[in-house]
Amino acid sequence: MFIYKTALEQHLGDVTYFKVMSGKISEGQDVINMANSSKERITALYAVAGKKKEKVTELTAGDMGCTVKLKSVKNNHTLNAPGNETIVPPIEFPQSKYRCAIKSLDEKDDEKLGEALNRASAEDPTMRVEYSKELRQIILNGMGEQHINILKWHINNDYKIEVELFAPRIPYRETITKVATAQYRHRKQSGGAGQFGEVHLLVEPIIEGVEAAGKFKIDGKDTQLTIKGKEEFLLDWGGKFEFFNCIVGGAIDAGFMPAIKKGLMQKMEEGPLTGSYARDIRVYVYDGKMHPVDSKEIAFIIAARNAFKEAFKIAGPKIMEPIYLLEVMVPGDCMGDVMSDIQNRRGIIEGMGSEKGFQILKARVPLAELYKYSTTLSSITSGRATFTMNFQDYQQVPMDVQEKLLKAYEEEDKDE
Structure with missing residues (x-):
């Protein structure tokens, strides 16, 4: 039997609609879900004709019917008798044509809205719900504006939730186009142990096919940086980030390098221009200062973040x-x-x-x-x-x- 629709109905609860593809299915029969190998029992069978449902004891090949109270069944799943390994090819649903963001007008309804959207998506595979961490929005993808408006009506009237539809944010990216340097000192003293960390860094764009040279003009002087360590990261949101440790003479203890890198990655995840992800940037940490008592990881995280932010804004930033x-x-x-x-x-x-x-x-x-x-x-x-x-x-x-x-x-x- 092939599952082509699921729905929540007032008097029956979770209803699963299916077509018998071969053989027969009987009330009380055990079947195996080929998608997740779970075992299901057919507790009741109904022959379906439009909205009318007639209780029956068995259905045969070609019949379309429904059942209730299946535990882990979704659209496009195939349920078979034990020993049958047949899998029916899934229905290919069309690509979404309309995209918008949705939010509840009352924050207290956020959880109810999430449940309503998950239910709508389960019942209608062409209604896709996306919870975007990057955009910090719930995105609806449907077949058109009317499709989305019908869902809004059901949320307003069936779930009693007032919602707003609006244009979603755009997942922009930020990058730089030229070399820039900056330094930042973080100092905090509040009675007890203080915080101190100073970071000097240089940023340059990553250009495909151009290797890191390490020779730059810093403070008006041609300087060849000594690269002691290099780390390269392929970013989840596209592009690269390269981190170079160019500290000599122990200006910053090697133990603080992970904290500096952490501070830089935090700003890569929240770019200085619009808060969008940054990409394709090399960072050289070439100097700094520390304190034998007050230098802590948090101080170098903050110093690295702010130095990167200042350098980024003067490095020909682009969205x-x-x-x-x-x-x-x-x-x-x-x-x-x-x-x-x-x-x-x-x-x-x-x-x-x-x-x-x-x-x-x-x-x-x-x-x-x-x-x-x-x-x-x-x-x-x-x-x-x-x-x-x-x-x-x-x-x-x-x-x-x-x-x-x-x-x-x-x-x-x-x-x-």
């Missing part, structure tokens, strides 16, 4: 935005309007073709410009066009866009 490849299938008479709309969204047309009487348009468009695109496209073409969008890469944003983002981040920072 990078995600670029998506948009492929639109559109009727020929709407081609001009669709192209104009894409160009207004800072899109770059990459190619055109034709297929099955439709025109195919390919373009690279920033994700920031694609909010509610499905609604706009439907309006332009009277619902006769469709599209797909897939992540391509990150590109630097134009300067006017960067200035707007920086101002918006500053305002948001003040509000918090």
Whole structure:
């Protein structure tokens, strides 16, 4: 039997809908879930015709029915009699067309909202819920604006939760374009043991194919740094981070290097410009100071974070935005309007073709410009066009866009 739908129904509880693919299934029969090897018992069987359910004792190949109280069954699972290893190919659901963020108007409802969204996602596989740690938002992915609005209605009326839908944040990245140096001294004295740590560092961009040279102009003098240790990290959010220990003469004890690296990674996770992830940066720690009594790990974490922040801001910082490849299938008479709309969204047309009487348009468009695109496209073409969008890469944003983002981040920072 193949599971194609699950639902929560008022008088029955958790209901699982299935199709019998071969043989027969009987009330009270034990079956094996091929997805997780769990054992399930069919306690009741119902033949289904629309909303009508008729209790039966068995169903045979080709019948569609439902059962209740299965423990660990989801859409696309196959349940078999013991000894049968057949797995039915899963249904391939279409790619989401509409993306938005959601939050409850009352923080007390956050837990209830999470339960409602998880239930909605389980019942409707085309409704995908994403809890984004990076964006600190709950993201809904659905088939269109109306699809999301129907979910909102159910949350408002069935779960009695007031929610707000709005444009999601964009997962920007931050990087630098030139070499810069900075130093920072952290000193704190509060009666007892104090805190002291001073870090001097240099940052430079990682450019593909260009190796670290170690020779720079520092304080107006050509300086060859002595590289005593190097660590390279492939970042979870894309790009690289390289850390060079260039301390000589014991200016900073080697035992404090992990704390300095920790402070740098904290700022890589929360970039100095907009709080987005930073990437593709080399950091050379070449000097500093410590105190025999007051130097502690926390002091060097704070010193490293602040030195990195200061160096970053004078190293030609740039914000990078995600670029998506948009492929639109559109009727020929709407081609001009669709192209104009894409160009207004800072899109770059990459190619055109034709297929099955439709025109195919390919373009690279920033994700920031694609909010509610499905609604706009439907309006332009009277619902006769469709599209797909897939992540391509990150590109630097134009300067006017960067200035707007920086101002918006500053305002948001003040509000918090």
